[in-house]
Amino acid sequence: MHVTKPSPTARERIVAGAADMISRRGLNATSIRETAKHARAPLGSTYHYFPEGKQQLATEAVRLTGAWAxxxxxxELEAGPVAGLRAFLDLWRxxxxDSDFRAGCPVLAVSIEEPPADETPTALAAAAGVFEEWEGLLAGSLREHGAEPEQAAQLATLIVAAVxxxxxxxxxKRSTQPLDHTAAQLQALIVGAIRD
Amino acid sequence: MHVTKPSPTARERIVAGAADMISRRGLNATSIRETAKHARAPLGSTYHYFPEGKQQLATEAVRLTGAWAxxxxxxELEAGPVAGLRAFLDLWRxxxxDSDFRAGCPVLAVSIEEPPADETPTALAAAAGVFEEWEGLLAGSLREHGAEPEQAAQLATLIVAAVxxxxxxxxxKRSTQPLDHTAAQLQALIVGAIRD
DNA sequence: GCTAGACTATGACGGCTGTTATAGCCAGTG
DNA sequence: CACTGGCTATAACAGCCGTCATAGTCTAGC
Incomplete structure (x- = not known):
C-alpha cells in the first residue's frame, strides 16, 4: 500500500512550503525552522539541500512560483490574451x-524587502526575472494578436503590476472586489489594444 | 541659536521613521528597537507613546503615509485626473x-503580512482604509470629469493597484522602466474614460 | 519652592533567529 | 560482507525580538 504517484521529495516539499509561507508572512518573517517543520523535514536537511542558506531557499521558492504561474x-494564452488574463487572474484569486485572504504572491513579497547588505541578493534578482518572464509571455501574445510592440510591452507591464x-x-480589504474591478478594466484594455 | 521651525516631536519622529523602515524591510522585519534608535528616541519612550505596542505603531505609520499621499x-486632482495621476506616480517615483530602489510603500508592505493571530489587526484595517481613501479621491475626480460612476470606481482601483x-x-528590477510603462498606459486610459 | 505628571533610562524576561558542527543512521554498491 | 555517501538527529553559538517593570529625571503649574 504505497502511493502510486511519486510523492514529492523532501526537498520539493521544503521549497513549496517556503513559497507558501513567504506568500503569507513575507520573507523576513519566514524562518527556516518553521519551514522545515511545515515540510516535516529536519532542520539539518534544510542546510543539506540548500547550503547557501535562506537566500537560496527564497530564490528557489520564487522561481518555483514563477514557473508555476x-x-x-x-x-491559456494559446486561446488569446483575454483568456490568458482570465487564467492569470483566476490563479491568484x-x-x-482559498487562504481566506491570508496568502498572496511570494514574488511580490520578496520584491519589497530590502536586500540584507551591499551584495545583490539572488532572490531579488530571481523576482525580477519572474516578472520579466510573465511580461514577456503577455507581450508576445498581444503582439501576435495585432498589438503594436511598444503598446504590447507597456500593457504587459501594467497587467502584471495591476494583478x-x-x-x-x-x-x-478582505474582499475580492478589487480583483473584479481590475479584471473588468484590464479585459477592456486588452480588447481595445488587439483590435488595433 | 535654536531652530525657528518647530522641530517634530519625538513621537512624530518615531512614526515617520517607522513608516520609512516598514517601506524598506516590511513590517515583521522592522523592530521597535531600531525604530527608536533611528528616531534618536529611547526604547522606553516607544511604549510610552504607543502603549499597544507594535500594532499601534504600524497603524499610525500606515495612516501617516496614507494622509501624506x-x-x-x-x-493635484484639482487640475484634473491626469494631473492627479502624474502627481501620484511622481510621488512614488x-x-x-531617492532610496536607490530600496524603499517602497509601507501600506503595501503591511497589506501582505499575515495577521499575527485570530484578532483583526488594526494596521491591516488601516491599510484597507488608506487604499479606499486613495480610490475615492481618484474616482470622485474621474466622475467630475465625465466618467461613468462604475467605470470611475473600477479605474480608480486599477490605478491604485497598478501603482x-x-x-x-x-x-x-532596479529600474524605473515599469513606472514609465504604467504611466503611459494609465494616462491613456484616463483620457479615454473622461472623454466619455 | 514644590509637587504632579510627562518623559527617560536601564535592565530584565522568555523566546525565536540563521547558521554551524558533530555524530549517527541506513540504503545501495562492490 | 564491508563500506561509502546521502540524509538525519541533536545540540550549540551568538544575537536580536516584543514586552514589561522600575527607578530616575525633567518641566509646567500652583
Whole structure:
C-alpha cells in the first residue's frame, strides 16, 4: 500500500512550503525552522539541500512560483490574451480566496524587502526575472494578436503590476472586489489594444 | 541659536521613521528597537507613546503615509485626473529613486503580512482604509470629469493597484522602466474614460 | 519652592533567529 | 560482507525580538 504517484521529495516539499509561507508572512518573517517543520523535514536537511542558506531557499521558492504561474499563463494564452488574463487572474484569486485572504504572491513579497547588505541578493534578482518572464509571455501574445510592440510591452507591464497590486489590496480589504474591478478594466484594455 | 521651525516631536519622529523602515524591510522585519534608535528616541519612550505596542505603531505609520499621499493627490486632482495621476506616480517615483530602489510603500508592505493571530489587526484595517481613501479621491475626480460612476470606481482601483505593483516591480528590477510603462498606459486610459 | 505628571533610562524576561558542527543512521554498491 | 555517501538527529553559538517593570529625571503649574 504505497502511493502510486511519486510523492514529492523532501526537498520539493521544503521549497513549496517556503513559497507558501513567504506568500503569507513575507520573507523576513519566514524562518527556516518553521519551514522545515511545515515540510516535516529536519532542520539539518534544510542546510543539506540548500547550503547557501535562506537566500537560496527564497530564490528557489520564487522561481518555483514563477514557473508555476508561467506554465498556466503560457497554456491559456494559446486561446488569446483575454483568456490568458482570465487564467492569470483566476490563479491568484484562487490563492487569495482559498487562504481566506491570508496568502498572496511570494514574488511580490520578496520584491519589497530590502536586500540584507551591499551584495545583490539572488532572490531579488530571481523576482525580477519572474516578472520579466510573465511580461514577456503577455507581450508576445498581444503582439501576435495585432498589438503594436511598444503598446504590447507597456500593457504587459501594467497587467502584471495591476494583478500583483490588486492581490495585495484584496488581502487588506478582505474582499475580492478589487480583483473584479481590475479584471473588468484590464479585459477592456486588452480588447481595445488587439483590435488595433 | 535654536531652530525657528518647530522641530517634530519625538513621537512624530518615531512614526515617520517607522513608516520609512516598514517601506524598506516590511513590517515583521522592522523592530521597535531600531525604530527608536533611528528616531534618536529611547526604547522606553516607544511604549510610552504607543502603549499597544507594535500594532499601534504600524497603524499610525500606515495612516501617516496614507494622509501624506492623499494630501498631494487631493491638491493635484484639482487640475484634473491626469494631473492627479502624474502627481501620484511622481510621488512614488521619488521614493523609489531617492532610496536607490530600496524603499517602497509601507501600506503595501503591511497589506501582505499575515495577521499575527485570530484578532483583526488594526494596521491591516488601516491599510484597507488608506487604499479606499486613495480610490475615492481618484474616482470622485474621474466622475467630475465625465466618467461613468462604475467605470470611475473600477479605474480608480486599477490605478491604485497598478501603482503599488509597479513600485514593487521597480524595486525588483532596479529600474524605473515599469513606472514609465504604467504611466503611459494609465494616462491613456484616463483620457479615454473622461472623454466619455 | 514644590509637587504632579510627562518623559527617560536601564535592565530584565522568555523566546525565536540563521547558521554551524558533530555524530549517527541506513540504503545501495562492490 | 564491508563500506561509502546521502540524509538525519541533536545540540550549540551568538544575537536580536516584543514586552514589561522600575527607578530616575525633567518641566509646567500652583
Amino acid at each position: 508561467a506554465r498556466s499563463l503560457r497554456k 484562487g490563492i487569495v480566496v 500583483e497590486g490588486t492581490v495585495a489590496m484584496c488581502r487588506a | 492623499a494630501r498631494s493627490l487631493r491638491k 521619488g521614493i523609489v529613486v 503599488e505593483g509597479t513600485v514593487a516591480m521597480c524595486r525588483a
